[in-house]
Amino acid sequence: MKTTMKAMVAAVATTLMAGSALAGDVNKIGLAVPNLQADFFNQIKLGVEAYAGEKGIEVIVVDAKNDTATQVNQVQDLITQGIDAFIYIPAGAAAAAVPTRLARAEGIPVINVDRTPEGAPGDTFIAGESVESAYQVCNHIIGLAEGKGKMAIIHGQKGTTPEVDRFAGCKRAIDENPGIELVTQQWSQMWSPDEGFSIAQNMLQAHPDIKLIFGQADGLAMGAAKAVDVAGLSDTVIIGGYDGDVAALEYLAKCEGPFIVTATQSTQLMGRLAVDSAIKVAAGEEVPERQIPNAVLTTCDDAPKFVKQHP
Structure with a gap:
C-alpha cells in the first residue's frame, strides 16, 4: 500500500467523494x-487494546506528543504498514483534516474519537457529551458558591472539539447566574497539571479574590x-474539573481539598466502541454518525466506585 506523496495527494482529491471504506476484515x-x-488518552488506548485483543486484532499505537506535523507523518507511516482501520484523535485543530483524508484515499475506515476534524469527518464520531456535562460541573460549583463570586476558566487546547463544547456548557451555567463574574480565562496547550498550576498561579496573582475555577480537564484542575x-x-476557592482521570478520582475520593467535582467520561467504553465501529464499517455495515456516551457528574461521594472500576 506504499504510495508516493504526489500520488497520495492526487488520490485524496479524487476519492473524497467516493464514500467510506472497502468491505473486508x-x-x-x-x-x-x-x-x-x-x-x-491512555484510558481510551486501554479500551481499544483490550477489545481488539479479544477479537484477535493487532493495534499499532502512535503518540504525536501534541504536535500536528508529527501526527501527520505518523499516520502516513501507519498507512504504509497496511492498517485495515484507523482510530484517530487529532493532536490539534491545525492540519487535523489531513490524516482523515490520507486514510480515506486508501479506502481505510476512519473512526474519530473525542475530537473531530473540521471539514473532514470520519465514518463515525465517538465522544463524551461535553456541553451538558460541563454545564453540570459549572452549575454544581456555582451552586456551592451560592451563585455569587468571581470565576476563572482554564481552557484546553484552543479550537479542539472538547475545548469548544466544554466552554459552551460552562458559559451557559455562568449566564444563568448574574452574580457570577467571569474575570479571567486562559488557554493551555497540553491540558496538563503543570499548565494548570502556572496558569492558576497567574490568575490568582491578578485576581486574589477568585472564588471559582473550572479546569476543562482534570489535569488542569x-x-x-x-x-x-x-x-x-x-x-x-472551589474547583471543578472534567474527564474522570484516575489521579483526579483518587483525589476526589479523599473528600478534601479545593478540587471537588468532575465529569467522569466512559473512556474505555469509547475505545471499545471505536474498535466495534471499525469492524462494522470495514464490513460495509452502517454505523451512527455520532456516538455520544454520557459523562457522569462525580463528587467525592461517587469517586470511589470509579476508582475501583473505571467505565
Whole structure:
C-alpha cells in the first residue's frame, strides 16, 4: 500500500467523494493519539487494546506528543504498514483534516474519537457529551458558591472539539447566574497539571479574590488545586474539573481539598466502541454518525466506585 506523496495527494482529491471504506476484515488497526502522558488518552488506548485483543486484532499505537506535523507523518507511516482501520484523535485543530483524508484515499475506515476534524469527518464520531456535562460541573460549583463570586476558566487546547463544547456548557451555567463574574480565562496547550498550576498561579496573582475555577480537564484542575493550596486559599476557592482521570478520582475520593467535582467520561467504553465501529464499517455495515456516551457528574461521594472500576 506504499504510495508516493504526489500520488497520495492526487488520490485524496479524487476519492473524497467516493464514500467510506472497502468491505473486508480488520486484522490491524492504527490508533493515533495526541499525547499518551494524559491519562484520558491512555484510558481510551486501554479500551481499544483490550477489545481488539479479544477479537484477535493487532493495534499499532502512535503518540504525536501534541504536535500536528508529527501526527501527520505518523499516520502516513501507519498507512504504509497496511492498517485495515484507523482510530484517530487529532493532536490539534491545525492540519487535523489531513490524516482523515490520507486514510480515506486508501479506502481505510476512519473512526474519530473525542475530537473531530473540521471539514473532514470520519465514518463515525465517538465522544463524551461535553456541553451538558460541563454545564453540570459549572452549575454544581456555582451552586456551592451560592451563585455569587468571581470565576476563572482554564481552557484546553484552543479550537479542539472538547475545548469548544466544554466552554459552551460552562458559559451557559455562568449566564444563568448574574452574580457570577467571569474575570479571567486562559488557554493551555497540553491540558496538563503543570499548565494548570502556572496558569492558576497567574490568575490568582491578578485576581486574589477568585472564588471559582473550572479546569476543562482534570489535569488542569489538579494543577489549579496545587496553586490554590500554595496560595493558602484552599478554604475559599472551589474547583471543578472534567474527564474522570484516575489521579483526579483518587483525589476526589479523599473528600478534601479545593478540587471537588468532575465529569467522569466512559473512556474505555469509547475505545471499545471505536474498535466495534471499525469492524462494522470495514464490513460495509452502517454505523451512527455520532456516538455520544454520557459523562457522569462525580463528587467525592461517587469517586470511589470509579476508582475501583473505571467505565
